[in-house]
Amino acid sequence: MTQAVPLAALAALLGCGAWAEPAADSPVFEVASVKPSPPLDRTRDFNPSAAGGPGTPDPTRIDFRNYSLFGLVVRAYHLPFWQLSAPDWIKVEKYDIAARIPPGATEEQFRLMLQRLLAERLGLRVHRETKELPLYSLIVPKNGPKLRPHVEPPPAGAEKPLPDGSGRRVKSDSDGYPILARGGTMAIANDKARYRRDDTDLAPLVVLLSDQLGSPVRDDTGLQGKYDIALFWSMQPLSAQPDADSGPNLFAAVQEQLGLKLEKAKGPVEILVVDHAEKVPTGN
Numbered sequence: 001m002t003q004a005v006p007l008a009a010l011a012a013l014l015g016c017g018a019w020a021e022p023a024a025d026s027p028v029f030e031v032a033s034v035k036p037s038p039p040l041d042r043t044r045d046f047n048p049s050a051a052g053g054p055g056t057p058d059p060t061r062i063d064f065r066n067y068s069l070f071g072l073v074v075r076a077y078h079l080p081f082w083q084l085s086a087p088d089w090i091k092v093e094k095y096d097i098a099a100r101i102p103p104g105a106t107e108e109q110f111r112l113m114l115q116r117l118l119a120e121r122l123g124l125r126v127h128r129e130t131k132e133l134p135l136y137s138l139i140v141p142k143n144g145p146k147l148r149p150h151v152e153p154p155p156a157g158a159e160k161p162l163p164d165g166s167g168r169r170v171k172s173d174s175d176g177y178p179i180l181a182r183g184g185t186m187a188i189a190n191d192k193a194r195y196r197r198d199d200t201d202l203a204p205l206v207v208l209l210s211d212q213l214g215s216p217v218r219d220d221t222g223l224q225g226k227y228d229i230a231l232f233w234s235m236q237p238l239s240a241q242p243d244a245d246s247g248p249n250l251f252a253a254v255q256e257q258l259g260l261k262l263e264k265a266k267g268p269v270e271i272l273v274v275d276h277a278e279k280v281p282t283g284n
Contacts, residue, residue, distance in 0.1 A: 026112045026115070028117075030099075032098070035284060047066065050065075066094045067095055068090065069277060073118065076118060099113070122279075123276055126273060128271070137267075145223065146257065150228050177232045198228045
C-alpha cells in the first residue's frame with residue numbers, strides 16, 4: 001500500500017517565540033475534556049489517533065485518543081520528537097482529549113489553545129535552552145552538487161494532481177518507488193520512499209532529512225538558489241544489511257542523486273525542556 005506523507009513545516013526547526021509559556025490572553029477551546037485513556041483491552045484500538053482540527057473536514061473539533069503527553073507536547077509546540085527533552089513517564093501516560101474549536105481558528109491558534117490546555121489541566125511547564133548535541137552537517141563534497149536549477153512547469157493539466165495526503169494509493173515505477181507529480185510531497189510504498197519539491201531552496205530538504213534521521217541537520221552547503229529536488233531511497237533501517245534490491249539508503253541517495261553529503265558533527269541545538277507536568281488532569 002502506498003501512503004502520501006505531508007511534509008513537516010519548517011517552523012519545527014526554527015526556535016521561535018511560540019515556544020514560550022502560553023499567555024493569559026491566548027486563545028482557548030470553547031469546551032474541552034482531558035481524561036486518562038481507559039486501560040487497554042482487546043476490544044479497543046490502542047494506537048494513538050487524532051481526528052478533526054483546522055485544515056480538516058471537521059475544523060471545529062478535535063478528538064485525541066490514546067495520546068501520550070509526549071505526543072501532545074510535540075503536537076502543541078510543532079516539534080520533531082528529538083527537539084523535546086522530558087521525563088520518561090510522559091511517553092507512557094496516555095490521554096483522551098475532546099475539544100471544540102472556535103470557528104475560523106487557524107492551525108497556529110489551535111496549537112496555542114492546546115498549549116494552554118496542557119498548562120491548565122496537566123500543569124505543563126516548559127522552557128527553551130540551547131545544548132551542544134550530535135547532528136548531521138549537510139555539505140557540498142569536492143565534486144560539487146548535482147541539484148537541478150528550477151525550470152518553469154509545463155502547461156496546466158500536463159501532469160496529474162499530487163496525492164492529497166489522505167492515504168490514497170499512487171502509482172509506483174518498475175522499481176517500486178512512488179511516482180510523484182510536480183509540486184512538493186513525499187510518498188512511501190513497500191518500504192521505498194520518494195520525495196519531490198519544485199522551485200525551492202534547501203530548507204525543506206533539511207527538514208525532511210532531519211525528520212527521517214531523527215536528528216538535527218544543519219545546512220552547511222552555502223547554496224542559495226532555487227531547485228527542483230527529487231530524491232528516492234530505501235526506508236529499511238540504516239543498521240540493516242545493505243540489499244541491492246531495496247535501493248540506496250538515505251545517506252547514499254543524498255550523495256548519489258543530489259551531489260550532497262551528510263557528515264556527523266556537533267553543534268548548538270535549541271530544544272524544549274519539560275520542567276513540570278502532572279499525571280492526573282484537573283478541571284474536567
